[in-house]
Amino acid sequence: MTLVAxxxxxSVKAARAWRARPGLMIAGALAFCAIVYLLPMLSLFGWAxxxxxxxxxxxxxxSRLIGDDTxxxxxxxxxxxxxxxxxxxxxxxxxxxxxxxxxxxxxxxxLTAAVMIPFWTxxxxxxxxxxxxxxxxxxxxxxxxxLGLLERPAALLFNSIGVQIGMVHVLLPFMVLPIWSILSRxxxxxxxxxxxxxxxxxxxxxxxxxxxxxPGLAAGATLVFMFAIGFYITPALLGGPNxxxxxxxxxxxxxxxxxxxxxxxxxxxxxxLVALVFACGAAFAGAGRIAGMExx
Amino acid sequence: MSLxxxxxxxxxxxxxxxxxxxxxxxxxxxxxxxxxxxxxxFNDTTLFSFPPSRWSLRWYHxxxxxxxxxxAGWFSxxxxxxxxxxxxxxxxxxxxxxxxxxxxxxxxxxxxxISPMVVPVIVLALGLYMLFSKLGLIGTPTxxxxxxxxxxLPVVIVIVGAAFRRLDGSIELAARSCGASFPxxxxxxxxxxxxxALISAGAFAFLTxxxxxxxxxxxxxxxxxxxxxxxxxxxxxxxxxxxxxxxxILIIVSIAALLLVELARRSRIQRQxxxxx
Numbered sequence: 001m002t003l004v005a006x007x008x009x010x011s012v013k014a015a016r017a018w019r020a021r022p023g024l025m026i027a028g029a030l031a032f033c034a035i036v037y038l039l040p041m042l043s044l045f046g047w048a049x050x051x052x053x054x055x056x057x058x059x060x061x062x063s064r065l066i067g068d069d070t071x072x073x074x075x076x077x078x079x080x081x082x083x084x085x086x087x088x089x090x091x092x093x094x095x096x097x098x099x100x101x102x103x104x105x106x107x108x109x110x111l112t113a114a115v116m117i118p119f120w121t122x123x124x125x126x127x128x129x130x131x132x133x134x135x136x137x138x139x140x141x142x143x144x145x146x147l148g149l150l151e152r153p154a155a156l157l158f159n160s161i162g163v164q165i166g167m168v169h170v171l172l173p174f175m176v177l178p179i180w181s182i183l184s185r186x187x188x189x190x191x192x193x194x195x196x197x198x199x200x201x202x203x204x205x206x207x208x209x210x211x212x213x214x215p216g217l218a219a220g221a222t223l224v225f226m227f228a229i230g231f232y233i234t235p236a237l238l239g240g241p242n243x244x245x246x247x248x249x250x251x252x253x254x255x256x257x258x259x260x261x262x263x264x265x266x267x268x269x270x271x272x273l274v275a276l277v278f279a280c281g282a283a284f285a286g287a288g289r290i291a292g293m294e295x296x
Numbered sequence: 297m298s299l300x301x302x303x304x305x306x307x308x309x310x311x312x313x314x315x316x317x318x319x320x321x322x323x324x325x326x327x328x329x330x331x332x333x334x335x336x337x338f339n340d341t342t343l344f345s346f347p348p349s350r351w352s353l354r355w356y357h358x359x360x361x362x363x364x365x366x367x368a369g370w371f372s373x374x375x376x377x378x379x380x381x382x383x384x385x386x387x388x389x390x391x392x393x394x395x396x397x398x399x400x401x402x403x404x405x406x407x408x409x410i411s412p413m414v415v416p417v418i419v420l421a422l423g424l425y426m427l428f429s430k431l432g433l434i435g436t437p438t439x440x441x442x443x444x445x446x447x448x449l450p451v452v453i454v455i456v457g458a459a460f461r462r463l464d465g466s467i468e469l470a471a472r473s474c475g476a477s478f479p480x481x482x483x484x485x486x487x488x489x490x491x492x493a494l495i496s497a498g499a500f501a502f503l504t505x506x507x508x509x510x511x512x513x514x515x516x517x518x519x520x521x522x523x524x525x526x527x528x529x530x531x532x533x534x535x536x537x538x539x540x541x542x543x544x545i546l547i548i549v550s551i552a553a554l555l556l557v558e559l560a561r562r563s564r565i566q567r568q569x570x571x572x573x
Contacts, residue, residue, distance in 0.1 A: 024395025029390035029409055029449060036446045037412055040423030047426060092322050096302070114323040122507040124524050125543035128531060129329035131334060132344045132540070139332060139346045139568060158362045170331065171323075202311075230416025232510050237531065249419045254422060263425070267419040274416060280564045291410060291454075 005068075017135050044271075047264035061265035063135035071249070071266075078245040081160070081235065082228035085167040086175075089224045090217060092168070093175035097216075100176070102181035119173040127237040130166050131157060134238075162238035170234055171227055178289065182216030219289045222281025227275050309556040330547055332526055335509075337540035344537065355526065365526065365542065372522040375437065379444040379505035380498045387452030387497070392486070394453065396461035404452040420446070428515060435517025439551035441513040448501035457492030460486075492560040499553040506549060 065071055100111045118126065133139050134156040141153035154160055187211065194204040195198035232247040239245075244252075246266060254263035281290055332346055340350035347360065359365045388514065393407050402522065424443050432441040469479040487494065509524045514523060523542060530536050 022395075023399035023402075025389035025393035025397070025406055026387040026409070029453070030405060032386055032445070032449070033409060033412070036424070036442050037408075037420075039419065040427045043426040044419070044423045045465060091493070092325075095315050095318050096322050111319065114552060115553060118330060120503055120554055122524065122543070123533075123545040124507070124527055125333065125546045126329055126510050128527070128543050131347075131531070131535065133332060134327060135344075138344075144410055169325065172326065189301070193335040224416060230418065232416075232418045243315040245528050247416060250418050250422060254425075260426065267422050270416055271367075271419050274414060276463055278414060296326050 038186060041271075044264045044267050046118055046244055047261050048268050050261055061261050064262060065265055065269060074244050074246050074249045075269075077243060078229050078247075081167060081243070081245065082161055082225050084164055085228045086221050086225045088168050089165070089172050093172055093220060094179055096219065097176045097179035097183060099111055100180045101186075114175045115176050118169065122238075123233050125168055126169060127234055130162065130169070130238055134162055134165065146193050157238060158240040160239070162240075163235050163243050166234040166238040167228060167231065169225045170231070174223040174227060178219040178223070178285075179213060179216040182289075186212055215289060217283045218281060218285035222277060222290050226277045226281070229273055229277070230270060258276040263296060301433055323490055333540050334547060336543045337537075339537065339540070344535070344540070349570040355538045359541050359545075360540045362538075364521070365523075365538070368521045368523050368526045369545075371437075372524075375440060375522060376502045376506040377445065378441055379448050380502040381487070382441070382445050383448035383452045383496065383501045384498055384525055386492070387449050387501075388487075390449075390457050391457035392482075395457050396465070409453055410450045410535045412446050413454075416531045417447075417510040421511050424511065425514050434515060435519060437520055440512055440520050440522075441517040444505035444508055447508065447511070449454040451500045452497040453506055453538040456490065456493050459490040463489055492557075492564045495560040499557050503553050505549060507546065 048060070051060075064294045082110070096111065096115075100108050100115075103111070106155060129137075135141070136157075138157070138159050140156060141150070144150040147229045156165070190212065191204045191208045193203065194208045199207065229245075230247055231245070232251065235243050235245045236251075237250055239248075247270070249269070250263050250266045253259050253266060278287075278290065335348065336344050336346055337355055338351050338353065339348040340352040340354060341348070385572060390409060394409070396404060420443070424439070424446075428434050433442075463486070468481055468486050471485045472478070476484070506520075507524060508526055512520070512522050514526045515526060516522070521572045523546065528537055528540055530539055
């Protein structure tokens with residue numbers, strides 16, 4: 001393509017300019033990100049490792065983070081919520097994506113719409129909806145007691161059940177879309193070949209389709225886990241006092257205790273975890289597959 | 297992402313009905329909260345009863361009567377429009393440069409420009425808070441404009457970049473070899489060719505800002521009350537039925553944006569079909 005470009009454009013100088021220009025076109029976005037993105041990230045480092053008074057750097061915040069059980073508990077809670085969310089999303093999301101990829105175009109459209117509408121709907125509005133649905137006098141409890149399935153209304157809100165329901169609702173699309181993407185591009189001849197060689201439908205699925213779709217599952221799991229550990233809104237609204245996540249802890253430390261240096265250290269720890277999850281996922285699924293699905 | 301590319305994978309007939317049952321329940325789970333909040337917003341009582349015993353528009357009326365909600369609505373609308381415009385203005389050229397350019401550090405630049413999507417918003421919020429408080433921007437509309445644009449920019453780059461990669465480069469070269477300058481060819485040939493992607497990117501950039509909560513809470517002040525911020529404050533204080541009406545408005549805006557994107561995509565497919573005939 002570069003050769004064609006060079007021959008189509010009159011002079012060598014113009015050809016060079018033509019090739020250089022796309023590089024120049026990203027200058028605006030880079031400058032914007034340098035100021036509004038890199039500078040804030042650097043100031044987090046500055047605050048987290050700032051020494052007492054004017055004396056250089058210090059690891060005081062880091063040792064606070066490592067030394068205190070309260071903070072370990074927040075990290076443990078966050079990981080627990082993220083792991084359960086990822087597992088449920090995989091269990092529900094895989095069959096859903098499989099149907100999306102294998103059914104006719106009209107039904108596929110319906111299944112897709114059911115994922116895309118919540119995906120692009122305000123997380124706040126959806127959390128509010130769950131508060132109405134899951135409260136003690138909420139719709140779910142009214143119906144379950146009305147049907148006689150429950151004797152007394154169950155506690156579904158302001159505890160970890162509420163958080164899990166809300167989190168799965170928010171993050172399920174991030175699981176469905178990458179799996180669907182890989183299944184819909186899968187060569188249908190492969191499982192068919194397995195069938196014609198005598199494999200049962202289940203065996204063809206387990207030995208052919210499932211292994212070929214694992215990168216999609218890995219990409220989905222990475223996205224869900226990564227967003228789950230940093231999520232703020234849903235645990236804050238649907239959780240109770242025992243569901244203190246890292247994100248809520250950061251908010252508390254900064255807004256209530258005004259402890260910027262420690263808030264910055266917690267933020268860096270969270271950022272490091274996200275980067276670690278991304279790196280693990282990229283090793284399995286490829287960074288491009290994960291990045292291509294960052295729809296939001 | 298095309299919506300209707302179903303491939304004929306072999307169907308597992310035995311488990312097929314079980315699969316559909318599961319998918320049906322999943323659809324219920326995905327859509328029920330949205331449907332319920334819309335229905336409850338037309339309730340006539342102060343209780344969130346479902347289905348409503350009497351229907352009315354009283355909560356919409358209450359919203360309209362409230363100056364604070366009205367102002368929050370206009371502010372959200374303005375902010376999201378400006379954010380969409382700004383992120384298109386810097387994002388579209390960047391997406392072109394990343395898709396078509398060959399220069400050292402291209403992949404690094406791409407990773408940098410897309411990565412704000414993956415960084416937890418609370419981390420961005422704290423970093424920006426530290427920077428903006430030094431610059432005296434906390435509580436100003438400017439701080440929200442900059443922060444929301446940072447979130448919307450990767451959305452634009454991902455969507456428009458994918459369109460540029462699909463685009464056949466020869467139409468641009470044809471225009472250039474016929475004597476069009478680069479800006480002319482870009483404006484008259486390249487951009488019209490990716491119009492559906494521009495519409496999607498603009499719509500999703502708009503929604504990114506319109507629904508944003510965390511950055512707004514951290515960086516905003518009394519002068520920068522958006523709809524989501526006002527909802528957040530009311531939810532924390534007490535559950536007021538007019539919240540269901542605002543939420544319904546947010547949901548309708550989202551669905552309208554999705555419809556717009558889908559219409560743009562279909563018009564392109566129809567045009568391509570006509571050209572093929």
